[in-house]
Structures are given as structure tokens and as C-alpha cells.
Amino acid sequence: MRTEGLRVIAAKEFRDHVRSRRFHILLAIFLIIAVVGLIDGSIQYNQQIEEYNENLAQVSDDEMMPSYFGWKPSILSAFFKMSMLITTVGVVLGCAMGFDLISREKESKSLKILLSHPIYRDEVINGKALGGIAAIALAMGTVLAISFAIILIFGIVPNLDESIRIMLFGGLSFLLIFSYFAIALFMSTVAKNSSNALIYTLIIFIILSTLIPSFATNESVMEIVVGEPPRFNGPSGPYAVSSSSTASSTGEVVELVDTSEIDLAWEEYREKSEAYWEKRHTFTDAVNLLSPSYNYQQMAIAVTEPRLSIALLNVGSYSSDIYEDLPESGLAILGSLMGALAKNIIALLVIPAAFFGLAWVRFMREDIR
Amino acid sequence: MIRCEHLCKVYHGVPAVDDLCLEVPEGEVFGLLGPNGAGKSTTILMLTGLIEPTSGACYIDDLEVATHPIEVKKKIGYMPEDVGFYPTLTAEENLEYSAKLYGMGKERKERIKELLALVGLEGVTKEVGGFSKGMRQRLGIAKALINHPKAIILDEPTANLDPQGVADYRRIIRHVADQGTTVLVSSHILSEVSKVCTSAGILAHGKLVAHGTWDELARIGGDEKVVIHIETRTPMPDLQSPALVAAEFAENRHRARIVATVDIRDELADTLAEAGVAIRSLEAEHPDIEDVFLSYYHTTEEAA
Secondary structure, three states: HHHHHHHHHHHHHHHHHHHOHHHHHHHHHHHHHHHHHHHHHHHHHHHHHHHHHHHHHHHHHHHHHOHHHOOOOOHHHHHHHHHHHHHHHHHHHHHHHHHHOOHHHHHHHHHHHHOOOOOOOOHHHHHHHHHHHHHHHHHHHHHHHEEEHHHOOOOOOOHHHHHHHHHHHHHHHHHHHHHHHHHHHHHHHHOHHHHHHHHHHHHHHHHHHHHHHHHHHOOOHHHHHOOOOOOOOOOOOOEEEEEEEEEOOEEEEEEEHHHEEEEEEEHHHHHHHHHHHHHHHHHHHHOOOOHHHHHHHHHHHHHHHHHHHHHOOOOOOOOOOOOOOOOOHHHHHHHHHHHHHHHHHHHHHHHHHHHHHHHHHHOOOOOOO | OOEEEEEEEEEEEEEEEEEEEEEEOOOOEEEEEEEOOEEEEEHHHOOOOOOOOOEEEEEEEEEEOOHHHHHHHHHEEEOOOOOOOOOOEHHHHHHHHHHHOOOOOOOOOHHHHHHHHHHHOOEEEEEEEEOOOOHHHHHHHHHHHHOOOOOEEEEEEOOOOOOHHHHHHHHHHHHHHHOEEEEEEEEHHHHHHHOOOOOOEEEOOOEEEEEHHHHHHHHHHHHEEEEEEEOOOOOOOOOOOEEEEEEEEEOOOOOEEEEEEOOHHHHHHHHHOOOOOEEEEEEEOOOHHHHHHHHHHHHHHHHH
């Protein structure tokens, strides 16, 4: 029965992960930082909510401007801070869990023995992935459960909207860790030994988490790809200064410039600027899509701080009414952001799937001698 | 039980196994002999379904390995030369994992206990990472037997064993063979194979250059000549036989060295008795088995 081997391998891999010292140490670091961050976040939240309530008591609703600083505080802000931690410790956990899954089997010579059992090769790689997924899910589940416990200890009871967003945050974090786990698993199938696999994984980690985002925003790269930003070439104001020279005297003549000419020049400059920034954003976004860390950060901001996400998505926009008609519910705002962030969600799903696919193909073709 | 039909495996244009035809009947303990690089391990990898042949086919219990790998793996037990286990698990845990992969139920507990006792690892609770090579080899034999296989295939099973381990290994193989299990042992150590196997095949440069029982192999390898030494108390008369090739007498015909195409000791004893010659000793000279096998290798090398 094909699923039996898969189940046995997945169970063994899961047990290996949760029994390994490496997993214990990383999970402990993860939990300590998460707990400290959440305690700090909970204290800050309680202070912010007090200030907010005081402001609310002093100012009537009509006078409250819909601005970022006037938003009701949310405990999700603490999780937003936790997302920074996940892009480092969580990613290291993913890499550490995957980099030697296949190479270790090659080194200990157990791969030949394993494949001599009545199992298909795909059951081995799928079982290893499933075991890893289960261990990552356990790690994330533990972090979320402890996070919930801490905020409850501080008397903060998340409402349904917040609870769902916390769960979504957990799901996204799981996807990020799994992305790096899949990358490490692929490197484990490619490399001849575990130390090489670890080095390759770290190189990819640095490229995806640091180099790609830096490359995407580098000014020199931007100049090469999208050119220099447009400059305003029209008159600088309603008065134009020109030099005049006659046989008897030399001086400056101030002329009144036609305002319609200025408006036209500004309009032209604005259009060019918008086109330039749009092109620049498109390039940056396209390059950043290759980085799971970037995609995760975008999504994590959207889930934990949806209004901030709207602000960030509209950087460079000339529209001032972006906060108007925003729904009160964070989940509803998140829903409205889905269109803009669809590419990030897809990339966050495609990258681990692609690396797992590569690992799968490589392992199926592995030469056993 | 084990059959290869024109089996070939080519790596980067170089044949590792070349048109191998072989048959091992059920219940036989067969030795696959050959120097390093002869193609023994490649043949075994094809027999165990770990690699596919370039051409030809191999069968276990009449099932083609390449087309029925899972069914075949259920019927065989395999121990590779460089046997490896999970270092963080104990011997029992490694066997437990293996038994689960064979789909064994609760009966596996009893089987594991029985096998650990058989290979002398009962009561060893340390992790396999702390095992000596010999202990790993013993565990490898236990793993190869976990699923009650119809045939077991062992690749260089005594490579890392100490003398006690080798003795235990021979005992285990005899025990397994007594139960009717077919055994295929690959080795380049002739003495080891000759002590446990009832028949053998010799591989050189990927080709099977000879196979048969030990007597058959020795006779073929020894040029089909039998040398007989005779010592008598009284002088010998001239000896006549259609199988006689040469006769050399010494010490006033009290000693003779006879070369014949077959073993004619009985015929010689009768002739001498009829002539009234008292025999002190009459024995056939067995060719040195090592020399015979080396001659196979050298013949193949010269042909290549």
C-alpha cells in the first residue's frame, strides 16, 4: 500500500526533528524572543489603548481625522514585531531542519538500505517533506499557543477579527519557514555532503533575503533599468528672470510668465513622474517577488497592520483620500488588499512548491551506487 | 529463485555488467566471486531493484525486478557492502523502522527480539552511532532477515568482521540455509565464500566466466587433469588406463606421480592389488583453489 510507507517515513522524520537538539535549541530561542516581544508588545498595547480611550473621550468622532496615528491600537502590532523575528530565527529553523535530510542519508549510507525496502522513491522524499512540515507546524503552533496565553495573561482578549488574523499570521509564518525548508531540502539532494548543503542553503538564504531586496532598490540598478527620474523643465514660478544687455546698460528684466504655461509644465512633469515611479515600483516588486522574506513581510504587514499596508502600497501616490471609506474591521481591510497582494501570496506559495519540485525530481534521479 | 538473463549495465559507455546469464536454484547458497570492479555490486543493485539494467532482465522468484520492484523487495532481504543505519536510533529502533516499512504488524516485536539474539546484539541499548563496523554488519544481517525473505542477498558480508564475527556470520548463513532460504553472497574473499556456499559464479570485467559447484569449478579451472600420488611397499608394475596421461616413477618404483584426465584411484588400487603390490598411500592432489580462481581472472584479463 503506497500510503503506508509514506506514513512510516513521515512519522520517523517528524520524531527525528522533534527529538533533535538542533530543533530544541532553535525552538527555545524562537520562543524566548517571541515571549519577550509579546510581553513588551502587550504592555505597549495596554498603554496605547489607554491613551486612545483618553483621546476618544476628549474629541468627538467628527473631529477625528482618519489618519494612521488616529487608528485604534491592536494587539496585532505585537505580532507585526514578531514577523521580524520570524524572518531571521524562523528562517534559520527552516534551513536547519532541511539541509541534511537527504545528504545525511547519503553520509550514513542508510539511503541504500532505506530504498531496499518495498517503498517507492517518491514516498521517501514526500515522507521527509511531510515530517518536516509537521515539525514546522508544531513549532509554529507552539509559538502561537504561547503567544495567545501571554496576551490573555495581560488581560487582552482578542476579538474574532483579531483571532483570525493571528491565525493567518501563523499560516504565513509557516509558509515562510517551509519555503526555506524546501530550499534546504533541495540543496540536500544536490550536495554531496551535509556541510556543502548547509553552505549552499546559506548562500541562497543570503541571496533571497538580503541581496535581492537590496538589488531591487539599488539606485545604480534603477538608473540602468528604468533610467533617471524626470526633472521639471518649466518655469519655476509666475515670474521669469532674464538677462538683458544694451549698449548703454546691463541689467535683469523680470517678466510675468503665463500661469497656464506653468500648469502645463507641471502637468507634464507629474505625468512623467507617475510613469517613472510606476515603472520603478513594477521593477522593484517584480524582483522582490523572488524573495520569500520580502513577500512574507508584505503579507505580515497586511495581516497585522492593514492600514499601514495601505499606506505603504500608496507610497508615491498623489491621492490623499486613500484612508477614506476604510472599513473598521482589519479583516475587511485585509480583504480589500488581497488584489494588490495576490502576487505576493502566489509567490509565497510558488517558491516552496518550485524548490520542493526540484528536490523531488533530483531525488528521483539520484544515482544509487 | 534468482535468475539473470543477458543482464547488462553500462555507465558512461563502459559496461559494468556485460551479458550476464545466471541462475541460482531455490535453497542454494551461491557465492558471487570476483575481484574489485568485476560488477558484483552492480549486479546486486539490479537484483534488489535499486538500479535498472541497461538491457536484459533479472528475476526473483519468477518476478521481473525492473517491472515489479515492490513485490520483489518484499521477497528479498538485502545487506549492502557499506551497510548504514540511523546513528541516533538503537539497533532495535532501526529494525523496528525497517519492519514497519515492510508493513509488519505487532509480530515484528517478537521477530526483532529473535533476530537480535541471532546476531548477538540482544541487550545492546546504545545508539547505532556508537557501534563498531562489525556490530553494524551484524545488524545488517538482522535487517536482511527481518521480513522472512525467500532470498537474501549479501554484498561483502564479512568485510568488516573480526574472526568471531566471521564465525557467527557462517553460523547464521547455515541457519538461514537450513530453513530453505536462498542465499546469494558476493565477495572477493574466496576462502569466505568457499566455507558457506554450495556453488559459485566467477565474475570478471562484468562477465560471468565460470559457475558451478566447487568441484566443477576446480576441475574446469585445473585444466581437467587429476594428479595422483602413489607410494607402495613393493615396486610397482607399469600402469595402464585409457585416462592415463603420464606416469613418473621414483625410488625404485616405490613412488609414482600419475596424471590422468579423471580420478582413476579406484582403478589403480585394483590393478596394484591384482599385481600383489601393497599400497602405502594413494591420494589425489587437489589443485589450490586460490590458484584456480586466479587463473580464471588472468584468463579473462588476457582475453580482454
